Amino acid sequence: MKKPPEISTSHTRVPASECSLAKAIRVVGDMWTLLILREIICGAERFDQIREDLGITRSVLSNRLARLVQEGILERYQYRDSGQRARKGYTLTEKGRALLPVVITLREWGGQHLEPGNTSLRLQLQTTDGLRVETKLIREDGLEVSDMSGVVATVKE
Amino acid sequence: MKKPPEISTSHTRVPASECSLAKAIRVVGDMWTLLILREIICGAERFDQIREDLGITRSVLSNRLARLVQEGILERYQYRDSGQRARKGYTLTEKGRALLPVVITLREWGGQHLEPGNTSLRLQLQTTDGLRVETKLIREDGLEVSDMSGVVATVKE
DNA sequence: TAATCTGAGTCTTTATTAAAGACTCAGGTG
DNA sequence: CACCTGAGTCTTTAATAAAGACTCAGATTA
Numbered sequence: 054m055k056k057p058p059e060i061s062t063s064h065t066r067v068p069a070s071e072c073s074l075a076k077a078i079r080v081v082g083d084m085w086t087l088l089i090l091r092e093i094i095c096g097a098e099r100f101d102q103i104r105e106d107l108g109i110t111r112s113v114l115s116n117r118l119a120r121l122v123q124e125g126i127l128e129r130y131q132y133r134d135s136g137q138r139a140r141k142g143y144t145l146t147e148k149g150r151a152l153l154p155v156v157i158t159l160r161e162w163g164g165q166h167l168e169p170g171n172t173s174l175r176l177q178l179q180t181t182d183g184l185r186v187e188t189k190l191i192r193e194d195g196l197e198v199s200d201m202s203g204v205v206a207t208v209k210e
Numbered sequence: 211m212k213k214p215p216e217i218s219t220s221h222t223r224v225p226a227s228e229c230s231l232a233k234a235i236r237v238v239g240d241m242w243t244l245l246i247l248r249e250i251i252c253g254a255e256r257f258d259q260i261r262e263d264l265g266i267t268r269s270v271l272s273n274r275l276a277r278l279v280q281e282g283i284l285e286r287y288q289y290r291d292s293g294q295r296a297r298k299g300y301t302l303t304e305k306g307r308a309l310l311p312v313v314i315t316l317r318e319w320g321g322q323h324l325e326p327g328n329t330s331l332r333l334q335l336q337t338t339d340g341l342r343v344e345t346k347l348i349r350e351d352g353l354e355v356s357d358m359s360g361v362v363a364t365v366k367e
Numbered sequence: 368t369a370a371t372c373t374g375a376g377t378c379t380t381t382a383t384t385a386a387a388g389a390c391t392c393a394g395g396t397g
Numbered sequence: 398c399a400c401c402t403g404a405g406t407c408t409t410t411a412a413t414a415a416a417g418a419c420t421c422a423g424a425t426t427a
Contacts, residue, residue, distance in 0.1 A: 077320030078244045087239045094363045138423045150358040158312045163234030185350040193342040201307040206251045295394045
């Protein structure tokens, strides 16, 4: 309860049905779904491992995995540990890997704006040959934007 | 059910309690929360306007707004339309504005991987003086990464 | 060959959370 | 003073999630 209204972007009402952001939110904007993606990104690809790491219910995990497979974000593969029968695991599809920047950007926000000091473990991206990869905000003229105070959101047609 | 296991990143188990990504997911990784942030980013700052745009219940909206205010992502301000009594609206705090890259990255994913052709309206970022701003994946050596196939996630200490 | 074990689920019951919509409350207007 | 409106709260009902028992397929052991 502080500021005056500021330069309000005069609310261009974007019907959620036509908004790719709203659609994306409906597909992956769920706490369990995001946590499951985090697990798979971190390398957990098997049902029970994800379940134990997250403490999620079997039925919810089963439900979310099925949705992610159906959306084409995950796919199932068969693996066989020596002396074990063939089992199934989940990996990201190309469409799923394309979510990595989203996840990393969210992680960066969390690292900067939550948790006071404790940044013990951090999820990062790198190329297969070991170069670090980061997401950056780049202006049209090529300069990097370092703070958000001069940035506004707009809706373009 | 296709691929072989591929170069699995040997699962560094990251306890969710120490992971800034998991924390961020618990704070904003909820469908309604994300949709509300989208509304406010698009310029809707009043209770009933958000409610009508989203078709969300009053009680859920009230609950989510309170949580976002408590987390320091939104703040309330007073406004007064002429000939009306003073009312309250919600805007992003600095911490909330720092979420813009996350939201934009998600929107870009949605635009590219959902909805076949229909990209009528798109949320974008720009500087206050009108320059477009985009999120990009940049390698350590400064080159831009255009496709994700050569990128992997790792957990660093 | 039968009995056993294990990962990856499904099913059932109970508890949480959300949806629908009536009710409240403060302050400004006629 | 009676009425209106934005911004909620409250109550009831419906949908989701949690807890945990049960299932099923195939490899192993006996």
